[in-house]
Amino acid sequence: MDSESDNYLKSVIINNKSAPVSIDDYRLSNIKSIVNSWAGNQLSEIIKSGSSAKGTAIKGVSDIDLFISLKSDTRETLKELYNSLDSYVKSKGINTKRQNVSIGIIQYGLAIDLVPGTKQSGYQNYHSIYVSKKDTWTQTNVKVQINLISNSIHKDEIILTKIWRKNHGLDFPSMYLELIVIEALKYKPVGDLSNNFWAVLAYLKNDFVEKLITDPSNSNNRLSDILYKYEKEAIVIKAKESISEKYWSDIVW
Numbered sequence: 001m002d003s004e005s006d007n008y009l010k011s012v013i014i015n016n017k018s019a020p021v022s023i024d025d026y027r028l029s030n031i032k033s034i035v036n037s038w039a040g041n042q043l044s045e046i047i048k049s050g051s052s053a054k055g056t057a058i059k060g061v062s063d064i065d066l067f068i069s070l071k072s073d074t075r076e077t078l079k080e081l082y083n084s085l086d087s088y089v090k091s092k093g094i095n096t097k098r099q100n101v102s103i104g105i106i107q108y109g110l111a112i113d114l115v116p117g118t119k120q121s122g123y124q125n126y127h128s129i130y131v132s133k134k135d136t137w138t139q140t141n142v143k144v145q146i147n148l149i150s151n152s153i154h155k156d157e158i159i160l161t162k163i164w165r166k167n168h169g170l171d172f173p174s175m176y177l178e179l180i181v182i183e184a185l186k187y188k189p190v191g192d193l194s195n196n197f198w199a200v201l202a203y204l205k206n207d208f209v210e211k212l213i214t215d216p217s218n219s220n221n222r223l224s225d226i227l228y229k230y231e232k233e234a235i236v237i238k239a240k241e242s243i244s245e246k247y248w249s250d251i252v253w
Helices: 003-016 026-042 050-054 078-091 142-150 155-167 174-184 193-206 229-244
Strands: 043-049 064-070 103-107 110-119 127-131 136-140 218-222
Touching: 003 155, 003 193, 026 043, 026 064, 026 078, 026 103, 026 110, 043 050, 043 142, 050 064, 050 142, 050 174, 078 103, 078 110, 078 127, 136 218, 142 155, 155 174, 155 193, 174 193, 193 229
Parallel strands: 064 110
Antiparallel strands: 043 064, 103 110, 110 127, 127 136
16 A cells, blocks of 8 residues: 555545534533433433544544433333433434434434443443343443543544445444454554555455454453344455455545
C-alpha cells in the first residue's frame, strides 16, 4: 500500500466520523427527563456509553448511547424492564426501534440508543442487561469496555471497519466488531492505515467465523455468539468481495 491509499482512507474517516455528543447536550434533556420519570427511585445514574464514549462513532449510526443504570434491588426482570422502557417512551409520542440490547430513538436530530441495565449487588459498575435477540441476559461493565476501546492504538481502523459495515449494510454489533479489529491487528504497527485495514479484511475473510470473542469485563459473555453463523458468513462474503476489488473507493467510502 502507499501514501495515496492512506490519504484516501484518512479522508473517508474525516468525512464519516461523528462529532462527540456530551451527556449534558441540551438535545438529551427531554429523553433524560423521560428516563428519570420511568425509572423513578430505582435510577442509579445515566451513563454515556457506546461508540460516542469510545471515540469511534460514525455518522448515520447512533450518535450517543445512554446506559440506564438501575439499582440492584430493582424487582422487575430484565425483559420486563426492556419492554416497559420501550412502552413508556412510546407513550410520550416517540417512535422506538427495538434492537438487541438497546431501544433506538431520534430526538432533535440525534440518534440515541437507550440501554437499560440492573446493577449487580456488591459489584461496582457491573450490570445485567437483556439480550432480546436470544431472549436471555448477560453481565457487562460498560466502563471497562469504554476504557479498552478509547485507549486502543487502532481506533482509526475500528472507525474504518464501522464505515465499511455501514456502506455494505452488514449486521455486525459494535463491541464485537471493535474487539475483532483489535484481535486482527494485535501485532500490527500504529499508523499503517491501509495495510492494517487490509489485514482486518483478510482476518474477516479467513479467521473470523470460528474465533471466540468474549466481553473484556466478563469472559462468560461470548460476544461471538451474538451473530448466527449465516450472519457471520455474510460478513465473510463481503470481506472476500472487498479484497477482490481494484480500488479503495469500491471498498469503503
